[in-house]
Amino acid sequence: MAQSLPTLNPPNALKNPKLLTPTNNQSRLSFCSSSSRKAFPRMKNSYPSISAASAMPSNQQQNQNSAALEALISGERKEDAMAAIKTSLSNCLSETHLDLTVPGLKSKTRGKVRDIYDGGDYLVLVTTDRQSAFDRVLASIPFKGQVLNETSLWWFDKTQHITPNAVVASPDKNVTIAKKCSVFPVEFVVRGYVTGSTDTSLWTVYNKGVRNYCGNALPDGLVKNQKLHANILTPTTKAADHDVPVTPDEIVQQGLMTQADYNDASRKALRLFEFGQRVALEHGLILVDTKYEFGKGPDGTVLLIDEVHTPDSSRYWIANSYEDRFQNGLEPENVDKEFLRLWFKNHCNPYEDKVLPDAPEELVAELAWRYIFLFETITKSKFELPSTKEPIHDRISRNVSQALSSLL
Numbered sequence: 317m318a319q320s321l322p323t324l325n326p327p328n329a330l331k332n333p334k335l336l337t338p339t340n341n342q343s344r345l346s347f348c349s350s351s352s353r354k355a356f357p358r359m360k361n362s363y364p365s366i367s368a369a370s371a372m373p374s375n376q377q378q379n380q381n382s383a384a385l386e387a388l389i390s391g392e393r394k395e396d397a398m399a400a401i402k403t404s405l406s407n408c409l410s411e412t413h414l415d416l417t418v419p420g421l422k423s424k425t426r427g428k429v430r431d432i433y434d435g436g437d438y439l440v441l442v443t444t445d446r447q448s449a450f451d452r453v454l455a456s457i458p459f460k461g462q463v464l465n466e467t468s469l470w471w472f473d474k475t476q477h478i479t480p481n482a483v484v485a486s487p488d489k490n491v492t493i494a495k496k497c498s499v500f501p502v503e504f505v506v507r508g509y510v511t512g513s514t515d516t517s518l519w520t521v522y523n524k525g526v527r528n529y530c531g532n533a534l535p536d537g538l539v540k541n542q543k544l545h546a547n548i549l550t551p552t553t554k555a556a557d558h559d560v561p562v563t564p565d566e567i568v569q570q571g572l573m574t575q576a577d578y579n580d581a582s583r584k585a586l587r588l589f590e591f592g593q594r595v596a597l598e599h600g601l602i603l604v605d606t607k608y609e610f611g612k613g614p615d616g617t618v619l620l621i622d623e624v625h626t627p628d629s630s631r632y633w634i635a636n637s638y639e640d641r642f643q644n645g646l647e648p649e650n651v652d653k654e655f656l657r658l659w660f661k662n663h664c665n666p667y668e669d670k671v672l673p674d675a676p677e678e679l680v681a682e683l684a685w686r687y688i689f690l691f692e693t694i695t696k697s698k699f700e701l702p703s704t705k706e707p708i709h710d711r712i713s714r715n716v717s718q719a720l721s722s723l724l
Contacts, residue, residue, distance in 0.1 A: 388634075388651065388689050400701050401458045401684045405677055408445035408456035409490065409708050417713040420720055428453060429464070429628065435720055438484060441492045442712060447683070448628075449657045450514060450666035451558045455675045462489040462702060463687040464626045470695045471592070471624035478591060479584040481620040482611060487719030488712050489702060497611030497619055500573050503559065504585035505550045507605040508593065510538045511631065511648075513657050515667065516552060516559050518605075531563040541642055547589055549582055552607075580618045581610045592625045599693050601651065602638055604631035627652040627690050651690045656683055 388394070412431045415424045422434040428448035433440040443461040446453050466489065472481045482494040512519045518529065519540050527534050530550040538544075552559040553572060564582070568575050585608045596603040607629050609622040623629050633648040641648055656675065660666045663673050688699045702708065 388686070393692075394685060394689075397685055397688050397699075397701070398681060401681045402677075404458035404704075405680065407704075407708075408458055409461050409712075410444060410446055410456045412442045412444065412709060412712065414440065414442065414713060414716060417709070418717050418720065420724065421716075429461075435493070436724065437496065438720075438723065439494045439496055440716055440720075441494060443490050443492075443623075447653065447656065449653060450660070452666070452672075454656065454660060454666070454672065455680055457680055457687065458684045459699075459701070460628075460684060460687055463691050463699065464623060464628055465490050465492060466699075467626045467691050467694065468492070468623040470691075472620070474595070475588055475591060475620070475624065478587045479620045480617055482613070485719055485723070488715035489700075490708070490712055491716055493716075493719060493723070494621065495613060495619070497613045497621065499609065499611040499621065500577065500581065501553055502562070502567055502572055502578075502581075502610075503552045504581060504608040504610065505552055505605065506547055506585055506589040506608070507544065507550060508547045508589070508602075509541060509543050509604045509631075511541045511604060513654065513661055516550075516561055518550065521561075530561050531565070541648055547586060547593075549585060551582075577612065577618060581608075584608075584610070584618070584620070588620070588624070592630075596625075596632065596694065597635060599696075600635050601690075601693065602633040602635050602648075604633055604648075606630035625694075627687050632690060651686050651693075653683060655679075 413424075414431070414433050415421045418433075418440075420435060421440060422436075424434075425432040428451075429444060429446050431442045431444060433442070443465040445456045445458060445460045447455045447457045447460065465486070469483065469486055469492065472483050475481075482497055483492055484495055485493045487493065507518050510519050510522055511517065514520065521529055522534060522538060523540075527536070530548075532548045532550065549564075551562050551564065551567060553562050553567070553570075554560070562570075562572075564578060567573050567578055573581070588608060589603070589606060592606065593603045603625065606625055608620065608624070611619050611621045613619050630652060631654060632651040634651065638648050656679065657666075659675065659679060660672065666672060691697075691699050702711075
């Protein structure tokens with residue numbers, strides 16, 4: 317594993333992509349079947365000519381992106397960041413207790429990554445360094461919470477022409493104060509490629525023979541990591557502690573959303589994804605898939621909430637190597653948590669094992685760097701490493717207290 321990290325290769329390369337096309341004797345299944353399904357044109361059982369890099373604005377832009385992406389593998393910036401990361405491995409923000417340190421905060425809700433506090437008219441969302449996948453926490457990644465919070469804030473700002481959001485203020489590197497709203501119990505997962513390793517990922521279900529997924533009719537002959545003919549929406553809802561795929565019809569029939577709210581949110585999700593893909597490609601990346609969450613404000617407006625296009629909620633691939641690796645049956649070079657997912661799948665059963673092995677420190681440090689790299693690549697700004705002079709929890713408590721006193 318250690319040798320594969322510098323070249324960005326996930327642990328397993330695909331020996332022959334044709335072997336990853338579901339066999340003809342596999343049953344064609346309907347997953348989250350619905351009376352209304354979006355049909356896609358049948359695709360030939362061969363590899364299409366897919367060139368994300370060819371969509372770059374110019375050769376000059378492409379060369380700039382290639383040079384920038386070299387920094388992911390080596391360079392002075394990576395050395396500096398890795399030094400800070402390694403000294404912070406034992407000092408991650410894994411838990412917060414602002415309800416005990418900040419006057420006015422009431423109850424605390426602990427999510428997989430975020431701790432959410434009730435601040436009266438507002439919610440205080442603290443993004444921790446916890447790393448989740450497979451519906452559980454796997455590890456703590458240095459600076460991850462700050463990366464996610466600041467990445468989301470950048471995207472929230474850049475997508476206001478598509479949808480309003482719930483952000484009120486960000487008093488701390490790890491904190492967003494948001495408007496209270498009625499959250500829809502649906503995650504809007506948008507996908508542009510057939511990939512993934514979790515139980516609900518598109519490749520996992522497709523490889524099992526599923527051809528109708530969340531209202532989308534999928535053609536035979538797709539292979540892992542292939543680009544879809546068009547982006548698709550595969551919503552999920554919660555059941556106990558795991559995600560459950562659901563169709564648009566079922567969302568309305570089960571009373572999870574009204575038809576009007578679903579139509580509004582789904583349109584926004586697809587537009588957000590298309591915009592995100594365009595921005596990512598301009599910076600040498602492919603936005604592969606992501607998820608959005610929405611809520612309804614007191615005035616009835618559908619608001620974007622939670623996070624946007626972060627390496628936690630999204631898959632990102634390196635654009636200029638995608639086509640060549642795809643044609644040669646290799647996994648794409650990724651800048652997200654997919655290689656951490658794959659490591660756990662190769663070393664345990666992350667869904668069923670009660671106790672999981674500890675992720676190697678080298679892997680944790682590499683993931684922390686990739687998150688920082690993604691932030692800097694997308695935003696074109698330098699990630700500001702936090703000061704070690706003040707404990708993180710003390711800093712957050714102080715900044716949140718000052719912000720709430722000015723808001724209330």
